[in-house]
Amino acid sequence: MRYPARFVAVALGAALALTGCGSGGNTENGGTPPNTDVSATADFPATVGDVTVAAKPTKIVSLSPTATEMLFAVGAGPQVLAVDDQSNFPAEAPKSDLSGYQPNAEAIAGKSPDLVVVSNDTNNVVAQLTQLKIPVYLAAAGKTIDDTYRQITDLGALTGNRPAAEDLAKRMKVEVDKLVADVPKRTTKLTYYYELGPELYSLTSKTFVGALLGQLGLENIADPADADGKSAGYPQLAAESLVKADPDLIFLSDTVCCQQSAETVKARPGWAGITAVKTGQIVPLNDDIGSRWGPRTVDLLRQVADAVSKVPA
Numbered sequence: 001m002r003y004p005a006r007f008v009a010v011a012l013g014a015a016l017a018l019t020g021c022g023s024g025g026n027t028e029n030g031g032t033p034p035n036t037d038v039s040a041t042a043d044f045p046a047t048v049g050d051v052t053v054a055a056k057p058t059k060i061v062s063l064s065p066t067a068t069e070m071l072f073a074v075g076a077g078p079q080v081l082a083v084d085d086q087s088n089f090p091a092e093a094p095k096s097d098l099s100g101y102q103p104n105a106e107a108i109a110g111k112s113p114d115l116v117v118v119s120n121d122t123n124n125v126v127a128q129l130t131q132l133k134i135p136v137y138l139a140a141a142g143k144t145i146d147d148t149y150r151q152i153t154d155l156g157a158l159t160g161n162r163p164a165a166e167d168l169a170k171r172m173k174v175e176v177d178k179l180v181a182d183v184p185k186r187t188t189k190l191t192y193y194y195e196l197g198p199e200l201y202s203l204t205s206k207t208f209v210g211a212l213l214g215q216l217g218l219e220n221i222a223d224p225a226d227a228d229g230k231s232a233g234y235p236q237l238a239a240e241s242l243v244k245a246d247p248d249l250i251f252l253s254d255t256v257c258c259q260q261s262a263e264t265v266k267a268r269p270g271w272a273g274i275t276a277v278k279t280g281q282i283v284p285l286n287d288d289i290g291s292r293w294g295p296r297t298v299d300l301l302r303q304v305a306d307a308v309s310k311v312p313a
Contacts, residue, residue, distance in 0.1 A: 048154045053135050056160040057115035063100035064119035067139045068093050069294035070152050076159040082111050105129055142208045142293030175298050179305045180215045189219040192249040198258050200237040207233040208293050221245035243270050250276040251283050253290035283307045
């Protein structure tokens with residue numbers, strides 16, 4: 001079957017999350033703890049892990065839409081020289097024809113950057129740029145919200161925006177914790193289906209978004225579909241099993257790419273009897289926010305928490 005382009009992008013993120021985010025140790029909820037080896041004696045040289053930036057970077061290249069959002073959120077926007085062809089937020093981000101999925105070291109080096117941020121090491125780009133004496137920070141796909149906090153503070157340190165980054169991460173954590181605490185407690189968990197595409201691609205609790213929604217006390221109906229892990233957390237569900245699972249909530253993260261809405265879902269054959277359809281608990285989400293692990297994650301969680309709170313007990 002030919003997968004839709006957006007699913008391929010999400011699946012790539014899933015694969016990266018499984019292979020690139022677990023090496024830094026574990027916190028209570030499974031995320032990577034904040035880095036502890038950032039140079040504290042002065043702003044620069046700044047070191048995070050094995051990446052050292054000698055002076056405050058003024059020509060940053062971001063090859064990750066999530067990293068682009070993080071850089072602008074911590075105040076490094078004016079230092080960003082170019083971003084990849086998928087970075088569409090904020091609007092002023094200097095989009096280029098550089099690819100984040102298939103990064104080309106020669107094309108990147110042609111921009112003469114003093115810091116490059118990538119979300120994957122496809123084409124061995126990290127080693128190639130390192131050989132050219134170009135610092136590269138690998139911001140791999142997040143597995144939990146802790147990874148978001150860590151990457152934000154790491155980028156703040158590497159770009160000379162440490163205080164703003166630490167403040168952003170702290171404010172995000174406070175708001176996330178409050179949203180989780182304020183969700184009404186139920187004796188029986190609400191179930192949900194999270195749609196990535198009308199072909200019924202979904203995500204499990206092992207993914208970034210799945211773990212996030214799990215904090216709200218929700219049960220993911222897609223989990224059994226990837227019990228063997230072969231779908232890397234992003235299975236394609238069968239319509240029959242989905243209808244049988246009868247989710248209480250349906251979240252649509254394909255409203256932009258695929259023009260899905262409550263109306264299109266209601267019109268699907270056999271879906272009229274699903275609880276979420278009967279009760280009107282179909283929640284449209286922004287595709288980009290729902291597929292990134294950056295600062296706008298709080299917006300996603302707030303929207304979901306609001307929808308959950310409105311479901312009668």
